[in-house]
Amino acid sequence: MATSTVENYLKHMLLLSEGGEELVPMGALAEALAVVPGTVTTMVKALADSGHVEHRPRQGVRLTAEGRRVALNVLRKHRLVECFLVNVLKMDWAAVDTEAEQLEHAISDEVLDRLDALLGHPETDPHGDPIPSRQGKLDSQVYATLATCVVEKALRIVRITDQSAEFLQFAVQNGLLPGETVRVTERNLASGLVTAKKNAGRPLALGLAAAGKILVQPTR
Amino acid sequence: MATSTVENYLKHMLLLSEGGEELVPMGALAEALAVVPGTVTTMVKALADSGHVEHRPRQGVRLTAEGRRVALNVLRKHRLVECFLVNVLKMDWAAVDTEAEQLEHAISDEVLDRLDALLGHPETDPHGDPIPSRQGKLDSQVYATLATCVVEKALRIVRITDQSAEFLQFAVQNGLLPGETVRVTERNLASGLVTAKKNAGRPLALGLAAAGKILVQPTR
DNA sequence: AGATTTATTTTGACTAATCAAAATCACGAT
DNA sequence: ATCGTGATTTTGATTAGTCAAAATAAATCT
Structure with missing residues (x-):
């Protein structure tokens, strides 16, 4: 069995490669895992030996089919644990990421399946992130963000891509939750300012960086 | 935070001391944790330094108040995780111990409290073992077993003290579950044989060792 | 008491995961 | 073609947890 350290390396590689085939730079991995780059080099070489990744020295690292399966x-x-914590235990939306960080390594496949059934086979977690199917299919659709979408059009929020408690708190405070409808009323690249409005709400200003973390799709 | 290794050491000390004050022999701990005795000595000295246990060289080890709190x-x-797995996820009674072994170290106090509420604050787990209260009170009543109880009297099963999957399987197969009523019809110390009978059932023979793992109390 | 058995401790070594800091490489700019 | 910069890799150490096997202490049995 993979240790939880190994599981974390693989998971972050998957996230950093957007579910795709690109090489992940060692530095980005180190950043995501909060370890120094040298540690990543060492670990990645071990992971390459065990067949989970392909290491291109000085270039980066890529998951193999097996590594991807584990990730x-x-x-x-x-x-799914996040779903459970929010939907069943009614936990705070912003806090569950940290909890799930631990539980993801302790839960067995058996428990996972039953949890999945209990929750009614959800397709996304409470932040709107897609849940990989048991067969390992991950819906990695490309969405627009509040920083890139068309202006003055009604949009449904589908996902928040920053999992940090602070950002999620901010999102809750302003009702920017998956499922909600918003409209960008103004966007000024020069000043880096985006103004969004919920149907009946007052306009809300946010920076481009923040706006880019909120994924949207046209309302059907 | 205590590592899960530390948590396991402390938990097993608590179990081996029957919730009490007795010194636990190093060998017994080694056995329970499936490590060699030398490892236990090393670890226990570290645990003594961190104030979780009191080490009496060549005699054994005892939990301090702090160690007991953690345990x-x-x-x-x-x-509580066992309760959840059986009552909510409908998992196999005999399999949940292994699962809980992992989850007990990954679950936060916050999640624990909510789980407790969801389950309606149960007092015992599915095997009949008492659940410590949040304040750290553990009901450690002394029960009779099928090996020690009076003969020909109706008794309620309250607990199975062998958590191994094999034994639990056997218990399920023969309907020896907590809550069920049984009667010991015969006990022969010489041959080490105990014969038990469920109200409407055929007599069942079991060895003294096995009988001693089934705790009972008089039916009220 | 003296000898033997048994439990415990010590010693030396190993693995997984990590860091700090020095060495190396690759790439764009001169 | 060389230089400098930034990313990556190496090297040497450290910590937690473990084992094997030798050394020691305690208990038991003549």
Whole structure:
């Protein structure tokens, strides 16, 4: 069995490669895992030996099919656990990421399946992130963000891509939750300012960086 | 935070001391944790430094108040998780111990409390073992067993003290579950044989060792 | 008491995961 | 073609937890 350290390396590689095939730079991995770059090099070499990744020295690292399989399973656990914590235990939306971080490594496949059934096989977690299927299929649709979408059009929020408690708190405070409808009324690249409005609400100003963390799709 | 290794050491000390004050022999701990005795010595000295235990060289080890507090919390997590797995996820009675072994170290106090509420504050886990209260109170009543009880009297099963999957399987197969009523019809110390009978059932023979693992109390 | 058995402790070594800091490489700019 | 910069890799150490096997202490049995 993979240790939880290994599971974390693989999971973050998956997240950093957007579910795709790109090489993940060692530095980005180090950043995401909060370890120094040298540690990542060492670990990645071990992971290459065990067949989980392909290491291109001085370039980066890529998941193998096997590594991807493991990573998807961990991600599935993480996101289903988040669903459980929010939907069943009614926990705070912003706090569950930290909890799931631990539980994703402790939960068995058996428990996972039953949890999935209990929750009614959800397709996304409470932040709107897609849950990999048991077969390892991950819906990685490309969405627009509040920083890139068309102006003055009604949009449905589908996902918040910053999992930090602070950002999630901010999102809750301003009702920017998956499912809600918003409209960007103004966007000024020069000043880096985006103004969004919920149907009946007052306009809300946010920076481009923040706006880019909120994924949207046209309302059907 | 205590590592899960530390949590396991403390939990097993608590279990081996029957919730009490007795010194636990190093060998017994090694056995329970499936490590060699030398490892226990090393670890126990570290635990003594951190104030979790008191080490009496060549005699054994005992939990301090702080160690006991941690151990009770872990045990509470273990048993509440078992309840959840059986009552909510409908998992196999005999399999949940292994699962809970992992989860007890990954679950936060916050999640624990909500789980407790969701389950309606149960007092015992599915095997009949008492669940420590949040304040760290553990009901450690002394019960009779099928090996020690009076003969020909109706008794309620309250607990199965062997958590191994094999034994639990056997218990399920023969309907020896907590809550069920049985009567010991015969007990022969010489041959080491105990014969028990469920109200309407055929007599069942079991060895003294096995009988001693089934705790009972008089039917009220 | 003296000898033997049994439990415990010590010693030396190993693995997984990490860091700090020095060495190396690759790439764009001169 | 060389230089400098930034990313990556190496090297040497450290910590937690473990084992094997030798050393020691305590208990038991003549």
